[in-house]
Amino acid sequence: MTRRPTISDVAAAAGVSIATVSKAVNGRYGISSETSQRVLQVVAEMGYESSLVASSMRSRRTGVIGVLVADFEPFSAEIMKGVGIGLRDSSYDLLAYAGSRQGDSEGWERRSLSRLSGTLIDGAIVVTPTVVTTSAEVPIVVIEPHTGHADNPTIESDSFGGALQATRYLVELGHTRIGFLGGRPDLRSDGLRDAGYRRGLAEAGIPYDPRLVRSGFYQEAAARGPAVSLLTLPQRPTAVFAANDLSAIAIVKVATELGIDVPRDLSVIGFDDIPEASQMNPPLSTIRQPMQKLGGAAAGLLLALMAGESPEATRIRLPTRLVKRATTAPPRRA
Template identity: 55%
Template sequence: MQSRVTIVDVAREAGVSVATVSKVLNGKDGVAGATAVRVQGVIETLGYESSIVARSLRSSRTNVVGILVPEFEPFSAEVLKGVARGIGETQYELLAYAGAGARLHEGWERRSLSRLSGTLIDGAVLVTPTVTEVATTIPVVAIDPHTGTSRLPSVVSDNDDGGYQAARHLLDLGHTRIAFISGRPDLESSRGREAGYRRAMTEAGLAVDPALVVAGDYQREGARRATAALLDLAEPPTAVFAANDLSALATIEEATQRGVDVPGGLSVVGFDDVPEAARSVPGLTTVRQQMSEMGAVAAAMLLDLLRRSEPVNPHVRLGTELVVRASTAVPRR
């Protein structure tokens, strides 16, 4: 394996001292113009790049921002695209980091920030953090924090309204026995989506049957178990609103495996509008949250903080939109 190019290699190739290369790298005076041009040429030819840690030791800045996630799944992947877009025209580079087993441990963000802040990143976007009371020396912005709005600048979706739109769509089609496969009970986003579902049912004059509200934990296997339990009821639902697309797609898988036609025998609505929603068969009706835009807005807020200015609005709530595809239909009579 080819060894990493070092500052010594650059100095040797350019015929100058290591100190001269260091001055060129850091934009210091005391180097003749022709020499600086020659050193820069060698740097580009050899592909030399100083380490992030060395850079931070010299200047107390790394010019790197981090996006820290508990795990890489469809939601965080779309948010990542938005953060990358948000910093695309700046001098900052982006580091995506997922702590091992972080989804299972409250406080994962504290450990991740402790490892990375200062020496590897200048600021961070935390995606679905479990806690927002974090002691850190760098600016931090939270996306969809577990506990909702906090002292940290944050970006969230209007989950209550999104849940309402999903249930309202199924009610408008004529469904009355509508199940809800919830997300994680510790997440504000899941609670908001359930609140919207319940609000729509109440407005329609329908009581929510407790047997039709089942936890899926935002996970594929959890959603399949929840769907199986619902379909095994003496009076199964005619429609399911799942708290995220991953759960909704798992609901379709489980129903199809049991011989239940979607949408003929069971209508299904998700939440997120991840790319897989449009590609599924049938296409998934879902509530679109602006995942990429959440990332871009969070990146803009973080850049404001890095410039030592406060965001104009430290707590941003983005709207949602119902996207109707082929997984919902009027119920069979």
């Protein structure tokens, strides 16, 4: 393994002191432009990179923003793309960190922030935290808090409005027996999507039937069992609204395995519009929440807070949009 060049190696190659290399790398005064250019040329040739920890100890700044997620999955991946776009014109680098792999997942963001803040990152964007209040030594912006409005600045999608759109669309197609495959009942987003589903039924005069409701826990593998249970009912639904696309994909796969044609015998609509939604066969109808815009808005808000500004809006809700594809159609009449 090739040894990484150190600041001592750079100083020796450039014929200067370690202090001079530090001044050149950090853009500080005290050396001539000619010396600075010579040192930076050697830095580029040798591929030297200063330690984030060492530089943060000196300046209390790292030039890095952390995005903390519970897991790397399609939703968080799209969020991180948006954060990257939002930071493109800034001087900050992006550090992605998944924090719930060890021990109980509850409170993962507190453990992660205690490890990173003050030494590795200057600010943090926390995606779907499990606690309402999250504090750290650095500014924080929260995306889609699980359990309610966070005390920190918050960015979220209109989960209730999106679920209402989905249910209204299925009703407009002519469906009256509409199932709901939710996420996790303890999460705010799931509660809002369940409420939007119920409102859509009530508007159409369709009684709410708890026998047509299951929880898929927002994961494709976990949603398979509930999907089988829902689609093998004596009077199964003719349409299902799933609280996220991974659950909707599970429904389509289970339906295919059971010989149920989508969309002729069963309409399915999801929520998120992850890349896989448009790539599957048939392409999935869904509610598009602006995941990359969530990340971009969070990045912009965090940059303002780090600059000492006081943004007018610190509770931002972005609209969702119905995307019609090939997994929804009017119910087949006997």
